[in-house]
Amino acid sequence: xxxxxxxxxxxxxxxxxxxxxxxxxxxxxxxxxxxxxxxxxxxxxxxxxxxxxxxxxxxxxxxxxxxxxxxxxxxxxxxxxxxxxxxxxxxxxxxxxxxxxxxxxxxxxxxxxxxxxxxxxxxxxxxxxxxxxxxxxxxxxxxxxxxxxxxxxxxxxxxxxxxxxxxxxxxxxxxxxxxxxxxxxxxxxxxxxxxxxxx
Amino acid sequence: xxxxxxxxxxxxxxxxxxxxxxxxxxxxxxxxxxxxxxxxxxxxxxxxxxxxxxxxxxxxxxxxxxxxxxxxxxxxxxxxxxxxxxxxxxxxxxxxxxxxxxxxxxxxxxxxxxxxxxxxxxxxxxxxxxxxxxxxxxxxxxxxxxxxxxxxxxxxxxxxxxxxxxxxxxxxxxxxxxxxxxxxxxxxxxxxxxxxxxx
Ligand SMILES: [Zn+2]
Ligand SMILES: [Zn+2]
Numbered sequence: 081x082x083x084x085x086x087x088x089x090x091x092x093x094x095x096x097x098x099x100x101x102x103x104x105x106x107x108x109x110x111x112x113x114x115x116x117x118x119x120x121x122x123x124x125x126x127x128x129x130x131x132x133x134x135x136x137x138x139x140x141x142x143x144x145x146x147x148x149x150x151x152x153x154x155x156x157x158x159x160x161x162x163x164x165x166x167x168x169x170x171x172x173x174x175x176x177x178x179x180x181x182x183x184x185x186x187x188x189x190x191x192x193x194x195x196x197x198x199x200x201x202x203x204x205x206x207x208x209x210x211x212x213x214x215x216x217x218x219x220x221x222x223x224x225x226x227x228x229x230x231x232x233x234x235x236x237x238x239x240x241x242x243x244x245x246x247x248x249x250x251x252x253x254x255x256x257x258x259x260x261x262x263x264x265x266x267x268x269x270x271x272x273x274x275x276x277x278x279x
Numbered sequence: 280x281x282x283x284x285x286x287x288x289x290x291x292x293x294x295x296x297x298x299x300x301x302x303x304x305x306x307x308x309x310x311x312x313x314x315x316x317x318x319x320x321x322x323x324x325x326x327x328x329x330x331x332x333x334x335x336x337x338x339x340x341x342x343x344x345x346x347x348x349x350x351x352x353x354x355x356x357x358x359x360x361x362x363x364x365x366x367x368x369x370x371x372x373x374x375x376x377x378x379x380x381x382x383x384x385x386x387x388x389x390x391x392x393x394x395x396x397x398x399x400x401x402x403x404x405x406x407x408x409x410x411x412x413x414x415x416x417x418x419x420x421x422x423x424x425x426x427x428x429x430x431x432x433x434x435x436x437x438x439x440x441x442x443x444x445x446x447x448x449x450x451x452x453x454x455x456x457x458x459x460x461x462x463x464x465x466x467x468x469x470x471x472x473x474x475x476x477x478x
Binding site (some may be wrong): 085111112122125144 | 307314323
C-alpha cells in the first residue's frame, strides 16, 4: 500500500520556486515518463554542484576551486572591484562582457528591519579588501531596491572615507524599452543622468 | 577557468517544462544558495524514483512493487476496469476517492497522424485483460481531446462487441481539456456521473 517514491518526488519538487502541489505532480510524471535521461542528469548535476561548490576564498562567489575563474585570471584588472549581492549577480555581470575587474560578493543586502547588519553580509571583509592598496575604484552593483540602495549608501560612505573612487551602475531606461514601459522614477533618473552622445 | 558545475546545473534544469535559460539560472542559484537541503532531497528523490519505479505487471502504472498498491489491494472491485492514458491520470482518479475498481494504463493515446496505432499504446493487452471473464464494465477515462475521444471510440467498439458494458466519464470535464487541468471536484463529478457510451 505505498506509492511513496512518486509522492516523495512530488513533495521534493516543491522546493522549486513557484511550484505548487498540482504542478509538482505534473512535473514528477513528466520526468518519470518522458524525460528519464534528463531527470537523471538533473539529479546528478544537483548532487555534483552541492558536493563540490564552495565560496571563492577571495571574492566569495560560488566555485569548485579555491579561487574562482575570475580571481584566478591574471588578466583581470585588480584596480577595479565590483560589489554584488550574490553569486548570481556576479555571473550576470560577467555575461554582459563589459567588465574586466574583480568582484566582491556580499552575502545578501542590509536589512535593518530583519536585523541583517553589515557584519552579516561580509562588509568588514569588503572594507579590508578594498583598502589593500591595489583597488582604486569600487563599483557598487547592489540592486536598485530599498535595501540595495541602503547597502550601497552605507558602503559608499565608508569607501569614500578611505580615499577610493566609488561608482554605481547607471540608472536609466532599459535597452529595448519604450519610454511608456518604464516607471516615472526610472524616467526621471534617466533624464537627470543624461549624457552627451558620442556620435 | 571553469564554472562547469554551475553551468551544468543550469543546463540540466532546462529539462523542466517551461524553464528557459534565464529562469534555469535563477533556479540554480536559488537551490545552491537558499535551498541546499531541499535541493539534495530533490536529487535523491529523482534518483530513487528512477531507480526503483517500474510498470505494474497488471495495470502498467508506475510502482516500486511488482504489483501497484491498487492491483495488490484485495478490496478493490475486479469487475470494474478504468482505462486511462497515463500513470498520472490513474493517480488523479485515485485522488478523487470515487472509484473502487481496477485500472488499465495505456501508454498514451491513438494518434494516426503521428503513426501511433493501437499496438503502440497497449490496446491488445487491454482487450485481453477486459475479456478475462471477471471484468463486466470498462470505464473509458481517456482525455476529452480529439485523440482521447478517438481512442475511446476505437476501444468502445471492440469492448462492446465482447459483451462488456462500456462507460465514459461524464461530460462535465470541459471539452478540449486534459484531465490534469480540471479540479478534483469536477473529476469526482465526472466519475460519479459516468454514462453508457452510445455507440
Ligand atoms: Zn573569486
Ligand atoms: Zn497495477
